Amino acid sequence: MSNVDTPLVEVRSVSKSFGSAKVLDGVSLLVERGKTTSLVGESGSGKSTLARIVTGLETFDSGELLFSGAPRPRRGKAAREFRRTVGVVLQDPYDSIDPRFTVGEVVAEPLRAQKRYRAGGKERVRELLDQCGMSEVGTDAHVHRLSGGQRQRICIARALATDPDFIVCDEPTSALDVSVQAQILNLLLRLQRDRGLAYLFITHDIDVVRRISDRVAVMHRGRIVESGSAHDVTQNPQDAYTQRLLSAVLGSSPHTRKLSYPYSSHTS
Numbered sequence: 001m002s003n004v005d006t007p008l009v010e011v012r013s014v015s016k017s018f019g020s021a022k023v024l025d026g027v028s029l030l031v032e033r034g035k036t037t038s039l040v041g042e043s044g045s046g047k048s049t050l051a052r053i054v055t056g057l058e059t060f061d062s063g064e065l066l067f068s069g070a071p072r073p074r075r076g077k078a079a080r081e082f083r084r085t086v087g088v089v090l091q092d093p094y095d096s097i098d099p100r101f102t103v104g105e106v107v108a109e110p111l112r113a114q115k116r117y118r119a120g121g122k123e124r125v126r127e128l129l130d131q132c133g134m135s136e137v138g139t140d141a142h143v144h145r146l147s148g149g150q151r152q153r154i155c156i157a158r159a160l161a162t163d164p165d166f167i168v169c170d171e172p173t174s175a176l177d178v179s180v181q182a183q184i185l186n187l188l189l190r191l192q193r194d195r196g197l198a199y200l201f202i203t204h205d206i207d208v209v210r211r212i213s214d215r216v217a218v219m220h221r222g223r224i225v226e227s228g229s230a231h232d233v234t235q236n237p238q239d240a241y242t243q244r245l246l247s248a249v250l251g252s253s254p255h256t257r258k259l260s261y262p263y264s265s266h267t268s
């Protein structure tokens with residue numbers, strides 16, 4: 001059922017509650033092969049919950065989640081192969097890797113988990129570090145000595161270890177210094193070009209949205225209120241919430257162009 005026109009990832013009318021709180025309410029979105037769908041919205045709107053569902057870290061109550069037109073396999077060889085095809089890069093590189101590990105150990109982790117390290121694993125780790133601009137640092141360096149940007153490069157190399165088609169990036173630049181953010185974004189864009197990767201990219205930063213997106217989905221209180229091509233959504237938003245969001249962002253200074261402003265008290 002997989003052909004070039006079938007979206008790589010399709011979320012169809014997915015709902016999720018935690019206790020009595022409905023966090024996702026009939027959410028639908030698409031990620032096409034080799035393209036980027038950005039998911040934007042204020043803090044607490046449900047973006048990370050959706051990301052966790054898409055990567056299989058969280059269950060959902062109703063709806064469908066399709067990869068190349070088919071539901072995610074749950075058991076056996078097909079489930080293992082599926083895990084290989086999806087990578088994750090999270091917001092805080094200080095949280096998402098154990099600082100006691102060496103660079104080589106961190107990047108090799110998914111290969112070891114999939115029992116793929118023995119056959120050429122060392123060489124593969126070196127290759128990945130090279131592709132992520134970390135060859136100088138070397139596999140034996142300890143992570144606790146690295147800067148935030150270097151750690152995020154290691155997280156990206158780790159996400160690429162099993163050669164995925166699709167990576168969920170949950171605010172991958174927002175914990176980094178401004179000067180480093182652009183470098184990490186450029187790295188992600190180059191890797192996408194070289195490897196034909198698809199991204200679901202969660203961000204609060206409208207400049208990032210404009211730079212990287214093919215499609216944009218806007219989330220508000222657990223619903224997608226608008227989605228479409230990046231050009232249409234950012235240049236000619238139809239939904240009143242999207243319009244308010246963009247005008248608030250554009251009216252603010254470049255240093256506070258965050259989508260949480262001014263709709264929540266959280267302005268990270």
Ligand SMILES: Nc1ncnc2c1ncn2[C@@H]1O[C@H](COP(=O)(O)OP(=O)(O)OP(=O)(O)O)[C@@H](O)[C@H]1O
Nearest residue numbers: 018019023041042043044045046047048049050266
């Ligand atoms: N495991 C959980 N148990 C209970 N409530 C949860 C859980 N995970 C998330 N929530 C709640 O779901 C809502 C949506 O959270 P989520 O982290 O998905 O939002 P978000 O849009 O990613 O926010 P942010 O931009 O701040 O990361 C919040 O009210 C949050 O408190």
